[in-house]
Amino acid sequence: MSADQTQLAFDWSCRILSDNGCGFPAPGLHSFLFEPLATIGGFEFNKVMLLALITTLLVVAFFWAAFGKAKVVPGKLQMIGEAGYDFVRRSIVYETLGKREGEKWVPLMVSLFFFIWIMNIWSVIPLAQFPVSSVIAFPAVLAAIVWLVWVGLTFKRHGFVGFFKNITGYDKSLGWVLPLVMVIEFFSNLIVRPFTHAVRLFANMFAGHLMLVMFTVASWYLLNSWLIPAAGVSFVMTMFMIVFELFVQAVQAYVFVLLACSYIQGALAEHH
Amino acid sequence: MSAAIELAAGVSGSLGSIGYGLAAIGPGIGVGIIFGNGTQALARQPEAAGLIRANQILGFAFCEALALIGIVMPFVFGK
Numbered sequence: 001m002s003a004d005q006t007q008l009a010f011d012w013s014c015r016i017l018s019d020n021g022c023g024f025p026a027p028g029l030h031s032f033l034f035e036p037l038a039t040i041g042g043f044e045f046n047k048v049m050l051l052a053l054i055t056t057l058l059v060v061a062f063f064w065a066a067f068g069k070a071k072v073v074p075g076k077l078q079m080i081g082e083a084g085y086d087f088v089r090r091s092i093v094y095e096t097l098g099k100r101e102g103e104k105w106v107p108l109m110v111s112l113f114f115f116i117w118i119m120n121i122w123s124v125i126p127l128a129q130f131p132v133s134s135v136i137a138f139p140a141v142l143a144a145i146v147w148l149v150w151v152g153l154t155f156k157r158h159g160f161v162g163f164f165k166n167i168t169g170y171d172k173s174l175g176w177v178l179p180l181v182m183v184i185e186f187f188s189n190l191i192v193r194p195f196t197h198a199v200r201l202f203a204n205m206f207a208g209h210l211m212l213v214m215f216t217v218a219s220w221y222l223l224n225s226w227l228i229p230a231a232g233v234s235f236v237m238t239m240f241m242i243v244f245e246l247f248v249q250a251v252q253a254y255v256f257v258l259l260a261c262s263y264i265q266g267a268l269a270e271h272h
Numbered sequence: 273m274s275a276a277i278e279l280a281a282g283v284s285g286s287l288g289s290i291g292y293g294l295a296a297i298g299p300g301i302g303v304g305i306i307f308g309n310g311t312q313a314l315a316r317q318p319e320a321a322g323l324i325r326a327n328q329i330l331g332f333a334f335c336e337a338l339a340l341i342g343i344v345m346p347f348v349f350g351k
Binding site: 029206252 | 330336341344
């Protein structure tokens with residue numbers, strides 16, 4: 001794989017109706033691979049890691065600046081910070097966990113929400129233009145953190161036997177189908193749940209990035225002789241997709257945190 | 273029946289796109305049901321808007337994930 005391909009994601013000289021007879025350079029997996037920017041002792045540091053690092057610093061710096069010296073009458077930055085914090089607290093945590101149980105989980109959920117949201121937003125920021133969460137490792141680790149939290153919490157709340165009762169949806173009134181339900185619930189809760197939790201975020205960002213790259217590449221590819229209007233259509237589609245992606249990015253961060261909250265709610269719930 | 277199998281064996285080209293079209297039917301129906309019923313619920317009980325919207329988006333995400341897994345799978349399994 002050439003550096004050209006990974007940096008530009010397509011062949012620069014390739015145009016429709018041109019003489020060199022190349023086809024449409026469709027985006028694929030190569031749009032998600034990057035040449036390392038630097039190699040530190042055998043460890044390859046690439047653009048995705050750089051973006052993730054910037055995201056971390058950005059989130060920490062923002063909340064530090066907003067709440068480091070919190071005042072009773074908030075300044076501009078603190079106001080924005082409080083609005084963000086309050087949004088997650090009211091519309092996600094309180095809605096699912098309730099006020100009394102929820103308060104303890106607000107910091108985790110706020111950090112998750114903003115971390116994921118900014119990782120997603122890189123998708124449409126010029127020069128970055130790559131959603132960090134479209135690399136499976138990032139959503140996988142975040143989902144693993146949430147998984148560990150709720151599994152640990154279930155153990156702590158219900159004890160060893162209670163844990164299995166909670167996880168398998170133990171309910172005597174089901175009668176003879178109970179063993180079947182228990183097996184299905186066990187697998188769906190412990191194994192399928194973290195998988196879909198991570199893949200939902202990953203696949204959304206992956207598909208979104210592919211669409212953006214495809215329309216961007218197409219607007220360049222079609223920019224030749226009488227097909228220039230088609231390039232215009234593709235360019236308008238690119239703009240439309242950027243707006244749509246902005247919406248999807250926020251929704252995915254919201255959904256990830258909402259699901260994390262509903263898993264924790266399941267762990268806190270009393271079995272009957 | 274054997275004629276149909278012969279016919280199917282002759283099909284070539286970008287079959288993945290047909291597969292994805294089939295895979296998108298289910299999520300399409302699901303998303304339609306969710307937003308249809310969500311709108312109905314909002315019309316019947318406007319005061320519960322916050323709760324309904326949160327659950328609507330949650331259901332939407334559950335359905336949409338299936339279609340998105342369909343997009344990703346060809347890349348996982350290759351050609």
